[in-house]
Amino acid sequence: MSRLTTALAAPALLFALWWLSAAQGWLPEQLLPAPAAVWDALAETAASGDLQADILISLQRVGAGFALGALGGLAFGGAIGLSRTLRQLFDPLFLLLAQVPPLAWIPLVILAVGIDEAMKVTVIAWASFVPVVLGVAQGIRDVPAPLRELGRALTFSPWDLVSRIVFPAAVPAIFTGLREGLANAWQTLVAAELFASSEGLGYLISLGRQLFQLDLVLAMVLVLGIVGLSVNSALALVERRLLRWQAQAA
Amino acid sequence: MNAPARPILLGLLVPVLLIGLWQAIAAAHLVAPYILPSPAAVLARFGDELDGGTFGSDVWASLTRALVGFAIGAPAGIGFGLLLGLSRLAGRLFGPLFLAYRQVALFAWVPLLSMWFGGGEAGKLAFIAMAAFAPATVNTWRGAAAVPAPYRELSRALTLGRLDHLRLVALPSALPGVLTGLRSALIHAWLATVGAELFLDIAPGLGGRLNEGRDKFEVDLMIVALTVLATLGLGFSQLAAAAERRSIRWRRR
Numbered sequence: 428m429s430r431l432t433t434a435l436a437a438p439a440l441l442f443a444l445w446w447l448s449a450a451q452g453w454l455p456e457q458l459l460p461a462p463a464a465v466w467d468a469l470a471e472t473a474a475s476g477d478l479q480a481d482i483l484i485s486l487q488r489v490g491a492g493f494a495l496g497a498l499g500g501l502a503f504g505g506a507i508g509l510s511r512t513l514r515q516l517f518d519p520l521f522l523l524l525a526q527v528p529p530l531a532w533i534p535l536v537i538l539a540v541g542i543d544e545a546m547k548v549t550v551i552a553w554a555s556f557v558p559v560v561l562g563v564a565q566g567i568r569d570v571p572a573p574l575r576e577l578g579r580a581l582t583f584s585p586w587d588l589v590s591r592i593v594f595p596a597a598v599p600a601i602f603t604g605l606r607e608g609l610a611n612a613w614q615t616l617v618a619a620e621l622f623a624s625s626e627g628l629g630y631l632i633s634l635g636r637q638l639f640q641l642d643l644v645l646a647m648v649l650v651l652g653i654v655g656l657s658v659n660s661a662l663a664l665v666e667r668r669l670l671r672w673q674a675q676a677a
Numbered sequence: 678m679n680a681p682a683r684p685i686l687l688g689l690l691v692p693v694l695l696i697g698l699w700q701a702i703a704a705a706h707l708v709a710p711y712i713l714p715s716p717a718a719v720l721a722r723f724g725d726e727l728d729g730g731t732f733g734s735d736v737w738a739s740l741t742r743a744l745v746g747f748a749i750g751a752p753a754g755i756g757f758g759l760l761l762g763l764s765r766l767a768g769r770l771f772g773p774l775f776l777a778y779r780q781v782a783l784f785a786w787v788p789l790l791s792m793w794f795g796g797g798e799a800g801k802l803a804f805i806a807m808a809a810f811a812p813a814t815v816n817t818w819r820g821a822a823a824v825p826a827p828y829r830e831l832s833r834a835l836t837l838g839r840l841d842h843l844r845l846v847a848l849p850s851a852l853p854g855v856l857t858g859l860r861s862a863l864i865h866a867w868l869a870t871v872g873a874e875l876f877l878d879i880a881p882g883l884g885g886r887l888n889e890g891r892d893k894f895e896v897d898l899m900i901v902a903l904t905v906l907a908t909l910g911l912g913f914s915q916l917a918a919a920a921e922r923r924s925i926r927w928r929r930r
Contacts, residue, residue, distance in 0.1 A: 434773040441774070458793060512687070519688035526910030527903055528868045530875060531884070534891035535899050617782040621876060636788035644788050652781040
């Protein structure tokens with residue numbers, strides 16, 4: 428048996444079991460709808476255009492929040508990574524705030540900026556900001572000292588030292604932070620949309636729950652998995668591109 | 678100023694300045710107190726909650742919830758991870774399915790779980806257990822799959838039986854992965870506890886108090902709850918870091 432057939436065996440078996448259970452009525456439909464019903468729910472939201480519109484809205488929210496959080500995280504992480512004084516000033520406060528689960532800020536943020544887009548973007552931005560800061564600061568601190576010395580020996584200006592030596596050497600750690608930040612952004616988006624939203628994939632899931640349409644809920648779980656996978660793969664692709672020089676050097 | 682005191686003092690400088698600014702804003706009545714209560718008011722609220730309120734039992738409820746969910750999800754994840762890592766067939770059969778499952782955002786399961794288990798305690802625990810399960814599985818799997826080849830050859834050379842190989846070689850070399858998994862599972866269980874309390878039926882717990890603060894527009898209560906959450910989170914990560922340090926010491930030995 429090839430690798431692929433083995434990999435597909437378990438999902439196929441699970442699907443067959445699901446289909447059989449639905450056909451035989453082992454579980455009530457409110458607990459486990461038939462595969463066909465889930466497919467219909469998916470086709471229906473896609474045909475009405477709701478699905479595409481909601482995917483787009485969710486992606487926009489993640490994009491805006493992640494962009495803000497990542498840029499802020501690069502700046503702040505870079506600052507506390509490069510300057511010891513800044514790190515000593517701001518690190519303790521940042522670490523304390525980072526201990527609060529990002530979701531827990533939602534109720535307070537709702538009071539501060541309302542329940543609309545600003546709330547979602549703020550919470551997503553914060554959720555992606557934290558791991559980016561940690562990754563950038565750590566990456567910069569871990570740049571091998573001989574590399575820095577080399578730069579000084581070559582009498583690089585501080586700007587050249589950062590842009591030609593410190594930053595490229597820190598890129599892998601920065602990407603670890605970015606990847607984690609994107610994953611957090613995605614998680615937080617779903618949570619924020621479940622909590623308070625009238626559009627987006629998270630909203631479609633909570634709508635399915637309110638209407639007791641488990642087929643819609645399951646269909647959207649599936650869509651979330653696929654969209655999440657695509658977003659992660661896109662970032663992995665960018666990462667491979669940017670890190671190609673390292674693979675070549677190694 | 679002596680050298681070790683400097684970082685601590687600098688670290689306190691910014692929070693102290695911010696609290697001073699906050700107090701000044703409150704004292705000058707620049708912002709209505711119901712939007713930004715003064716630090717003194719928040720402190721007083723904290724005292725009230727501790728004195729006559731339910732805060733102690735809320736913290737206790739959240740902590741036990743997190744630990745019970747962790748105690749269900751993490752061992753299950755370790756068991757599944759060992760199966761995936763130690764049996765090549767199981768890894769090939771269920772590994773891809775598990776990786777596909779991991780792509781779905783955790784919170785997407787909340788509505789489904791609340792329909793299956795209800796929005797009460799059972800639904801919350803199911804969600805927390807699920808949150809702890811995935812990181813425990815991934816890290817254990819990684820640890821168990823990475824038994825160094827020389828070790829495997831050694832155990833073949835010594836003609837160890839399957840059980841002895843498992844006991845003497847495979848499990849000890851999977852242990853660091855298991856410990857990393859437990860640490861990550863603990864952090865995820867805590868995150869999921871707060872999420873479950875925010876999203877599912879209102880019950881005693883810190884997440885419930887946050888929702889209460891929003892519904893009643895009591896910012897002082899929310900700041901108190903968030904501060905306690907930060908402190909508990911700090912405790913959890915200190916605990917996890919200490920466990921990790923122990924595991925590294927074990928590895929060096």
